[in-house]
Amino acid sequence: MSRYDWMEDARCAQVDPDLWHPDGIGSGYGSARRICQGCPVQQQCAEFAQQTEGDLSHSHRHGLWGGQLPRQRAGTGSQGTGFYAKRRQQILRLAANGDMDAYQIAQHVGVDVRTVWRVTAANRKQMGKAA
Structure with a gap:
């Protein structure tokens, strides 16, 4: 059993990955957040992001992971770890x-x-x- 097996159950793996890394003006994380809300592995995803990103500041973090924005994962948002x-x-x-x-x-x-x-x-x- 791999420590990445949980990723097979991730809802994000079934849709366009660009939703989690929006570029361009006017685009945001709205669609990705709605998908994350009902994801059965949201907690594992958030933990994976924290382990992977370590102590990076929010400006060096990218994408939505576990339903959290880069600033939230960096601990400066309302859902700090x-x-x-x-x-x-x-x-x-x-x-x-x-x-x-x-x-x-x-x-x-x-x-x-x-x-x-x-x-x-x-x-x-x-x-x-x-x-």
């Missing part, structure tokens, strides 16, 4: 501690300093809305 949530928490914890600057946090966590700035800025913005 556990890995990115844990990394975000680690960045915020280190920043709140105050012992490290953004560059040190980035090196410690293994991300670019821009990721640290983005996470902390988003947290400040969210906290401002809650107040």
Whole structure:
């Protein structure tokens, strides 16, 4: 049994693959999302994408996988995965501690300093809305 056997049950394997990689103005993921919603292997697909794409930023991710847009799979969307949530928490914890600057946090966590700035800025913005 192959670890890719689940792909045989994927609904996307039965239609035009270009739906999952739209190019051009005005085209989007609408049709692909509707197909993904009822797919019996949606979870396996999302997990496969996370394993394959690793820690890439959303700008380096392509296509719709497991019903998720590139930004969502990168953990910046509303459906971020556990890995990115844990990394975000680690960045915020280190920043709140105050012992490290953004560059040190980035090196410690293994991300670019821009990721640290983005996470902390988003947290400040969210906290401002809650107040």
